[in-house]
Amino acid sequence: MSYAIDQLPDLSPLGGHWTITTARDIVDGRPFxxxxxxxxxxxxxYQPTNCPIARGSWYLDGTLLLCDGCGTDGT
Ligand SMILES: [Zn+2]
Known part of the structure; x- marks a missing residue:
């Protein structure tokens, strides 16, 4: 699961920002x-399309999970 791309939480407390990218679903291989x-x-x-990492870290007081490999939202 992840946030809808128009509902991503504000990264400004971390000094960051979002871009939207295409990744592949780990189950059926379809892009999203x-x-x-x-x-x-x-x-x-890693890039989201070839990221082998299935592990993340929590940010923003535990409300946002980012992949440790490619930084995509995996909340
Ligand atoms: Zn990743």
Whole structure:
């Protein structure tokens, strides 16, 4: 699951912002649009389309889960 792309939480408390990117559904391989977080000082090691990481970290007091590999919203 993730936030709807028009309902992504405000990243300004972290000094960041969103872009919208296309990722592939891990189950059926279909592309879908998802928010990609840009945070100051953070370089995500993977692109959303080839991210092998199935693990995330919580931000914004536990209301936002970002993939540790590519920074997409996985809340
Ligand atoms: Zn990822």
């Amino acid at each position: 649009e998802v928010g990609l977080a840009h945070l100051p000082g953070v370089e995500w090691p």
